[in-house]
Amino acid sequence: MSDAPAAPPSVLFVCVHNAGRSQMAAAFLTHMADGRARAASAGSAPAATVNPTVVRAMAEVGIDLSAATPKALTPAAVRDCDLVVTMGCGDACPVIPGRRYLDWALPDPAGQGIEAVRPIRDEIERRVRELIAELG
Template structure:
């Protein structure tokens, strides 16, 4: 296990921090088992996490019901090694030396749980790919 100082840090950003970035952060936290520092934020945070997202994550055994949307800060970006944006466009500050990825994902806002499930599953696959890139073995 790596020491906290050597842990990579990943920030997931979407507009409302109520769906995609919350799912991605939850999957990374769950799969990395403490080997990655995980943050999520939104450029215009919602009041609460999307209930359909909470339900969809609960179906795969991950409880995010206590999560709350957080506002994106330049400090959060500065403190992260990898910044993954999900449809926030130019609202995300860019700093030299950071690795930026943009994941094109459908926005689950206003959709029912049946529409959220395929988005959730795609996010899980992308997070597993990210872990592999970071050299961290995720459980099967």
């Protein structure tokens, strides 16, 4: 038996373009978990850049997403995590046996102004806080 500490749980946040919801969720988890969990994000059809309104909304709460880039969802990314949180990617997310899945139904910030993105950001933050508490 090893005395090495267990690796923190890893969470993969997935949405279609990996330009809004999943980027915010991964950033919040990284920012708030203090090393107790790891976050990654991906999209089933990644955009070229992160939504600039999402970048602005996150900057308002002290999180810089200006250097973040959308990433493609791969089966390996799903295999390498403990929990997959989907946010509107539908059937595009590969299901790997042995992984836990949650689906967060959240509005898509694409094409929305800052007034519409703020409540989405705040709801994601609330859900991430609950998830961190659940993960321990």
